[in-house]
Amino acid sequence: xxxxxxxxxxxxxxxxxxxxxxxxxxxxxxxxxxxxxxxxxxxxxxxxxxxxxxxxxxxxxxxxxxxxxxxxxxxxxxxxxxxxxxxxxxxxxxxxxxxxxxxxxxxxxxxxxxxxxxxxxxxxxxxxxxxxxxxxxxxxxxxxxxxxxxxxxxxxxxxxxxxxxxxxxx
Numbered sequence: 001x002x003x004x005x006x007x008x009x010x011x012x013x014x015x016x017x018x019x020x021x022x023x024x025x026x027x028x029x030x031x032x033x034x035x036x037x038x039x040x041x042x043x044x045x046x047x048x049x050x051x052x053x054x055x056x057x058x059x060x061x062x063x064x065x066x067x068x069x070x071x072x073x074x075x076x077x078x079x080x081x082x083x084x085x086x087x088x089x090x091x092x093x094x095x096x097x098x099x100x101x102x103x104x105x106x107x108x109x110x111x112x113x114x115x116x117x118x119x120x121x122x123x124x125x126x127x128x129x130x131x132x133x134x135x136x137x138x139x140x141x142x143x144x145x146x147x148x149x150x151x152x153x154x155x156x157x158x159x160x161x162x163x164x165x166x167x168x169x170x
Contacts, residue, residue, distance in 0.1 A: 065096025
């Protein structure tokens with residue numbers, strides 16, 4: 001099981017680079033490059049100067065989305081069958097959010113991983129989850145998001161003044 005935390009509080013002055021951080025878990029350059037490629041950092045064909053620069057970047061200098069991708073790469077170094085994410089886009093901007101969830105979906109499909117993620121964002125759950133477990137001190141529902149999440153479930157989770165609005169993307 002690989003675990004990706006909600007966030008990692010990194011002091012801007014911490015002199016730990018991405019390469020040094022990943023080497024805490026794995027010493028093999030090939031495995032590190034593979035993990036970074038899996039999260040979209042290194043070009044498969046050749047390592048461009050910009051792609052290689054990420055290895056020398058200090059953790060504190062990464063954007064929220066970049067740091068999240070490094071944390072996913074760190075988790076992938078253990079070759080897990082299951083990846084557990086705690087609110088994977090907390091502290092990530094909207095563009096980074098799409099990148100992270102797209103990456104999670106890609107990993108699920110390409111590496112045949114079981115993905116478990118904690119989210120309070122129902123739109124994300126509906127878009128990316130195959131199954132949902134809703135909790136509020138106890139199990140409220142379990143099943144496919146399209147059938148498990150309904151007004152009664154939302155009322156139990158959030159209170160009786162809950163309304164469902166359906167947004168349709170063009």
